[in-house]
Amino acid sequence: MLLQQLVNGLTLGAVYTLIALSFSLVMGVLSILNLAIGEVFMLGGYLGFALLAAHVPLAIALLGGMVSTAVVSIVIEKVAYQPLRDAPLITPMLSTLGCSIILQNLVTNLWGSDPLQLPSELFDRRIPLGPISIGLMQLVIIGVAVVLVALVAFLVKKTSAGRALRAVAENRDVARLLGVSPQRVTLLAFAISGALAGAGGVLVSLHYAAITPYVGVDIGLKAIAVMVIGGTTNVWGALLAGPLIGIAEVLTIAYGGSQARDLVVYGLMILILLLRPQGLLGGARSDVGQRV
């Protein structure tokens, strides 16, 4: 029973990891909260859903979802972030909130506000492992999440685009003097962030086998907690914190009642903020944060 809960928590955590990484890419480079990420993620879920329902193979559906949400994220950057990049932090945060309102309205009008169900034959294959069993889809979700985190880590650490990204995150002005274009880096950060949120969306629709237009707010806010707990300066932090929160949440539901789970998640986040503001895997550089 406990083991089964752990497996479920891991699956949920894998989705959190992707959304948290999506938040942290934008936050790490620009120190702003992109509040549209929750809805980009939800949109990814619906796109993946539509593709899967049309009997497109899972890999293609995942890729399709990721590319579309990357494009949406780039549009958000152009419309809501770029013109306001030198305004106080709250202003671009609220303009991305505007984007999230538009996206939610769009999805509600296109697909309706009732939950959509995926055909269950996709999910019936379970692999027995001694006393517990893992659904094939759960394995897929965890596997995809790990591969994507590794890809992002490789991109950020080893490629020249990643070096540019880190340079701008460290010091925008110096990076510009060294010939890095902050505009292109910002666009790249938004694109990857959108693709990750989209992947998370496709995976979450697999996890719950159902999706509603309101899934973005709840999971989006928790992903912010995961981002903080993992630390924004280290890509692997999200992979540690995601499953941690997923398991904490599933265990709270199992033993403390489903209403108490947010109390545990946000309590953990505040604890980390106070004791270790840079996050579990964050480096020594404590991020002081820009002025509001």
Place this chain on the structure above:
Amino acid sequence: MISTYYAGLFADVGILTLGALSVYIILATGQLSLGNGGFMGIGAYVASYLTVALHWPVTPALLVAGLVAAVVGVIVGFPALRLKGIYLAIATLGFGEMVRSFFLVFEPTGGSGGYRGMPHISISYIWVWAGAIVLLVLALERSRLWLEMRAVHDDETAANLVGLNTTVIKIGAFGLGAAVAAICGGLFAHQYVYIEPGNFGFDRSIDFVLAIILGGSTVGLGALVGALLLVLVPEWLRFLVDWRLAAFGVLLILVLLTRRQGILDRTLIMRLTFRKTA
């Protein structure tokens, strides 16, 4: 005689004005709170418990609710001193979500089933409170204390160096903002006579921030303008039926792009009152 429809809307404007002011007071010291929905929830539940279970009149219940929230605000303000900018905002967001989930599991006030039985208050009662607090904030804006708060906002280190007690100013702002949010919550509870934890979540906190930023975050009256806009514009957009929210989102982005300081600022007030700009 105004119709009940408009009366309801104007009650909402009064309540939202207070919510926006609660963010404004904290923002004046350079701290962004995304958790004022939590303070509002504390105020709503404390005031309702006093009027329903203990049969208090509404006014003392609101005052006590404000006091309780102020104490919680100060308690939240202390750890917040360690955090700056967006991390502080995220911490307050976490606080707001914790308050919401606390009331979900707290059975004495109904838990997830909500709480009911409050006496209904009139729209004029709401506006007496809203008006009084707006005037209070306007008076505060002309005081020396406000200059000190702005100093902390502009440069905390410099404010510290000239001998201002930045700790007290920042924590005090949290306490005062929390009290105003709590009174806003108490009024909300007695206007709708039914509350549930979902009323006081992230959406509510972000509504407050939205109202003050849209209205103009450099002047207290911006809260009033923002609240009017945020309540009335979605109503005017009703003819768009299903696309109402999307249109609101577009308008929101357009306003931010064209007037990032908000609708109301000092220059505009000077112009409207035919005074020369200093």
